Amino acid sequence: MNKILKMALLLSPIIFCLGCGGDPIEVTRVPKESAPSESAQAALPDAPQVEDENSRMPPPAATAASGEVAWKTPSGWKQEPASGMRRASFSVQGEDGLSADVSVVNLPGSAGGLLQNINRWREQIALPPLSEKELGAHLQRTASAAGTVRWVDFVSSAPLEGKHKRRVLAAVLEQSGQSWFFKMSGDDPAVAAGRRDFIRFLESLRPPK
Amino acid sequence: MKSAAKRFLDVLSSLQLTILCLSLLMALIVFCTLDQVHLGTFGAVDKYFRHFFLYGPSDGFARRLPVFPGGGMVGSILLLNLSASHFYRFQWTRQKSGIWLIHAGLIVLVLGEFVTGMLAVESQMAVEEGFSRNYTESPRLTELAIVDASSKEHDEVYSIPESILSRQKVIRHAKLPFSILVKKYYENSTLADNPGWLRELPSLATMGVGKKIIVRPAAPVSRDDEANQVSAFVELMDGDRSLGAWLVSTAVDAPQGFSYLGVPYRLALRHKRTYLPFTIFLKDFKHDLYPGTEIPKNFSSAVLLTNAAKKENREALIYMNHPLYYEGKTFYQASFAKNDTVSIFQVVENPGWVLPYIAFILVGVGLLTQFLTHLLSFKAESNP
Known part of the structure; x- marks a missing residue:
């Protein structure tokens, strides 16, 4: 049997090499395939040297959301077009021409985790990140028909642009394997004035039908 | 001795x-x-x-x-x-x-x-009624395809297999005016929309659909009923100059287009294609049921096979246990989709059969x- 093992060891490098060898890059000339973007591309003679066309591309197949969470919009919130990834968008007018922006976005799964998202919101208003231990002290909870909504309220330590501090009210609801994010942001006086409506808005959340 | x-x-x-x-x-x-x-x-x-x-x-x-x-x-x-x-x-x-x-x-x-x-080689061909196909697709292997669409008559397809994409940091080909820098490769991944305001994991992509998409790695799968969603961030480089970075993924349905030095290109990570020297045109797909039940009785595809080089034009009916044999390939009726308007063939090529x-x-x-x-x-x- 010892001889056999020796033989196997002797043969193995030769046999191993037989299995080596990578797939090369293939170049194939194929009949023209119609591409919807081609005609649009030809119509842009003054485009930069590298031209990106993908604003016209369809979104990935993996992003389809299932049911939508429903809510009652507070009076005084003006519905804005839900551009980009926003499921809904509102503007809230405050005093002195100040306004706050409200956005609703949903993402599959935990979307990076609660702490990571909260620290990102803090970063947006130049606040230092929180640790897992510190997070509990800042989290507030509101009950809704769609489940418990966890939310935070942060004010920047100094004005970032203009004369007012910036404020972020942001909430997360986990529903049917998706995370729903509701955020009101803007100048501190405008967000402070809209805070009560924002909490009522969170309380009005209903699960998808 | x-x-x-x-x-x-x-x-x-x-x-x-x-x-x-x-x-x-x-x-x-x-x-x-x-x-x-x-x-x-x-x-x-x-x-x-x-x-x-x-x-x-x-x-x-x-x-x-x-x-x-x-x-x-x-x-x-x-x-x-x-x-x-x-x-x-x-x-x-x-x-x-x-x-x-x-x-x-x-x-x-x-x-x-x-x-x-x-x-x-086992691959699949999905053809819609009234359309023809001249390639099969591997259900498991993927490729990064760069298509030079400058000619009016044909496309030049540079097919980079996943084995190279996953291994090599920089991919070059003598006929391409740029090299491909693989910034990140995911054997399996999930994709989600990236709302700008969330600043969720800033995308590595500077061009194309990837700018708005978050990619998260996932554990590779190999079960028969699962498929990996392969994704990669690739940056095209001309020397030291970046032409932009794209997210390519099997989850992104359409190829992404760009033009460089006046040449239009399309970029896509897709299931590996094998182009055939002939086309299969699906005339009709039939899905018969036993009367009064939902139990399938028969699936059949009436196809027209055209081989221009051989000046061949032949009709064939492919149904269960009655495949089409042509040029070393066997086309079996495997499945169907899209309300019985798309027929899917399993295409088997085994020289040692x-x-x-x-x-x-x-x-x-x-x-x-x-x-x-x-x-x-x-x-x-x-x-x-």
Whole structure:
């Protein structure tokens, strides 16, 4: 049997090499395939040297959301077009021409985790990140028909642009394997004035039908 | 004293080596069968029989170490063992002709498995009624396709296999005016929309749909009912100058277009395509049910096969157990989609398909010869 093992060891490098060898890059000339973007591309003679066309591309197949969470919009919130990834968008007018922006976005799964998202919101208003231990002290909870909504309220330590501090009210609801994010942001006086409506808005959340 | 070469041949042609190989193969079959629960049929066969070694878990530093011979290794040794004993140990006599044939049959059988493992290709072709296709797609392999669409008559497709994409940091081709820098590669991934305000994991993509998409790595899958969603961030470079970085993924349906130096290109990570020298046009797909039930009775596809080079135009009806054979490829009716308007064919190309049949005939004739030879000699001995 010892001889056999020796033989196997002797043969193995030769046999191993037989299995080596990578797939090369293939170049194939194929009949023209119609591409919807081609005609649009030809119509842009003054485009930069590298031209990106993908604003016209369809979104990935993996992003389809299932049911939508429903809510009652507070009076005084003006519905804005839900551009980009926003499921809904509102503007809230405050005093002195100040306004706050409200956005609703949903993402599959935990979307990076609660702490990571909260620290990102803090970063947006130049606040230092929180640790897992510190997070509990800042989290507030509101009950809704769609489940418990966890939310935070942060004010920047100094004005970032203009004369007012910036404020972020942001909430997360986990529903049917998706995370729903509701955020009101803007100048501190405008967000402070809209805070009560924002909490009522969170309380009005209903699960998808 | 025996020479080294003779000792080598003695061991190589020994019955002990045959038994060792057969025992190892049996062990591999048991492992493979048990592991099918986790890996699926394709994954388990690939792991246990399509490689020369089974590898242990990664220690996080070095490459994974081989822990057991794989089917490729055992099969190779068995093939050498059978061939050596066939030509070295056995002498050609009429008495031994049965054994010769059995051995020859086993050699052909092992060779057939090698040919199948190395050369057989299974792919799929999905054709919509009223449309034609000139390529098949691999359900498991993917490729990064860069299509030069500058010609009015044809497209030039540069197909970079996933094996290169996953291994190489920089990919170059003499005919492409740029190199491809693979910034990140995901064997499996999930994609989600990236709202700008969330600043969720800033995308590596500076061009295309990827700017608004978050990619998260996922554990690779190999079960029969699952598929990996391969994704990568690739940056096109002309020397040191970046032309932009794109997210490419099998989850992104459409190719992404750009133009460089006046040449329009399309970029897509897609299932590996094999272009055919002919086209299949689907005239009609039928999905018949037993009357009054939802139980399928028959699926059939009426197709028109056109091979311009051979000036061939032929009609065929593909249905269950009645595939279309053409140019070494077999088109089986496999599935359908889109409210019975899309027909899906399983396309099998196996140059070694005839070898198992030859092997069985040889072994069968060998066993019969051996039995009859012994029977006749026994009869002759008992009737002196």
